[in-house]
Amino acid sequence: MRTTTRVLLSMAVAGLLSDTNALAARAVRGSANTSVNRNVNVNRNANVNVNRNVNVNVNRNVDVNVHGGYRGGYYGGYGCCYHPVATAAAVTAAAVVTAAVVGSIVNSIPPSCTSVVVNGFAYQQCGSTWYQPQFAGTTTTYVVVNAPR
Amino acid sequence: MRHLGPAAGLLLALATFPPLVSAQTATPATVTPAIEPQAMAALNAMGAYLRTLKAFQVRAATTTEDVLDDGEKVQYAAVTDLLAQAPNRLRVEVVSDQQQRMYFYDGKSFTLFAQRVGYYATVPAPPTTVELVDRLDEKYGIEVPLVDLFRWGGPRASAADIKSAADIGPSVVEGTTCEHYAFRQPGLDWQIWIQQGDYPLPRKLVLTTLTDEARPQHTAVYTWNATPSFNDAAFTFDPPSDAQKIVFTEASATAGAVKK
Numbered sequence: 001m002r003t004t005t006r007v008l009l010s011m012a013v014a015g016l017l018s019d020t021n022a023l024a025a026r027a028v029r030g031s032a033n034t035s036v037n038r039n040v041n042v043n044r045n046a047n048v049n050v051n052r053n054v055n056v057n058v059n060r061n062v063d064v065n066v067h068g069g070y071r072g073g074y075y076g077g078y079g080c081c082y083h084p085v086a087t088a089a090a091v092t093a094a095a096v097v098t099a100a101v102v103g104s105i106v107n108s109i110p111p112s113c114t115s116v117v118v119n120g121f122a123y124q125q126c127g128s129t130w131y132q133p134q135f136a137g138t139t140t141t142y143v144v145v146n147a148p149r
Numbered sequence: 150m151r152h153l154g155p156a157a158g159l160l161l162a163l164a165t166f167p168p169l170v171s172a173q174t175a176t177p178a179t180v181t182p183a184i185e186p187q188a189m190a191a192l193n194a195m196g197a198y199l200r201t202l203k204a205f206q207v208r209a210a211t212t213t214e215d216v217l218d219d220g221e222k223v224q225y226a227a228v229t230d231l232l233a234q235a236p237n238r239l240r241v242e243v244v245s246d247q248q249q250r251m252y253f254y255d256g257k258s259f260t261l262f263a264q265r266v267g268y269y270a271t272v273p274a275p276p277t278t279v280e281l282v283d284r285l286d287e288k289y290g291i292e293v294p295l296v297d298l299f300r301w302g303g304p305r306a307s308a309a310d311i312k313s314a315a316d317i318g319p320s321v322v323e324g325t326t327c328e329h330y331a332f333r334q335p336g337l338d339w340q341i342w343i344q345q346g347d348y349p350l351p352r353k354l355v356l357t358t359l360t361d362e363a364r365p366q367h368t369a370v371y372t373w374n375a376t377p378s379f380n381d382a383a384f385t386f387d388p389p390s391d392a393q394k395i396v397f398t399e400a401s402a403t404a405g406a407v408k409k
Contacts, residue, residue, distance in 0.1 A: 138263075
């Protein structure tokens with residue numbers, strides 16, 4: 001299961017790369033006043049995509065988690081909408097098995113974990129550490145829990 | 150004179166005014182009211198029309214800009230397919246660069262399904278879509294995709310925040326002639342393209358966030374089907390055999406955990 005997820009994640013990143021290029025290609029047909037900037041992005045992709053993806057995975061996930069995008073409440077009186085990355089540092093980018101404290105939350109778990117279902121809910125057992133996957137907003141995160149059995 | 154139509158008459162009328170205008174220089178622009186009544190009326194008419202729809206299907210192509218820590222903006226794309234039946238059926242699929250999610254609501258329970266990782270979570274749901282939208286936002290920090298479509302014309306669509314409203318003029322969106330309006334409110338500029346004629350549907354939406362100096366934008370272009378065919382099973386989640394059940398974190402619990 002973990003291996004599968006890893007593969008999927010790799011595919012997702014690969015998809016991100018190609019999607020980004022496709023997006024840029026589409027953007028050429030977009031509004032005139034922003035096409036210049038988007039074209040700049042096309043060039044940049046070739047150079048720094050690898051680094052960028054690291055940032056995207058960490059920050060973007062937290063963003064979605066905490067703020068849920070623009071909220072759509074502008075006409076309903078919410079006030080605002082979109083928040084920049086403010087809490088990214090609070091969530092660790094990747095889990096370290098030896099430092100897993102119960103209650104801590106991570107966006108991804110170590111590669112060699114076993115998927116276990118206890119009382120109908122999914123867990124990931126990674127050595128002596130147990131993670132419970134959860135939806136935080138629409139984002140999947142993993143919270144370290146005591147062994148459920 | 151006989152061959153001159155109304156347009157020519159208008160030209161003649163205008164021709165008599167330039168001396169006055171030039172004498173007053175640039176003042177006419179500032180005389181324009183900040184909130185144009187016809188822009189507000191169009192917005193309200195669109196909302197009222199949306200609330201009359203018994204069922205609709207809409208596909209939205211969206212782009213969302215994210216501001217990285219150093220201020221650089223990156224843009225993500227997503228496609229959202231939404232099927233709604235008033236007052237309490239909803240099915241949404243969102244495929245973005247980074248996530249694929251499905252939302253199911255059958256008037257009794259709500260399920261979020263993450264297809265790529267095979268996780269889903271189900272909770273009891275309030276009896277109407279309008280209430281569901283609020284519950285998910287407040288309790289779980291989940292924004293229903295295209296949530297505006299359920300808020301416009303509803304009780305929470307107060308116009309009090311709008312400080313400026315302007316009719317920009319006709320504009321064609323994906324082949325449909327629309328009227329383009331621009332609104333300002335604290336922290337946010339937004340524009341909407343509303344279909345002209347008897348079916349005032351939103352066809353395009355652009356949000357510009359002002360509270361970040363990078364001014365990230367969100368855009369959505371809507372394609373409508375006002376007579377969708379579907380059956381009730383579309384709104385009920387039937388988990389695939391390899392899907393695993395997980396939980397939602399409650400928004401307040403999440404905030405507390407993040408602080409630690």
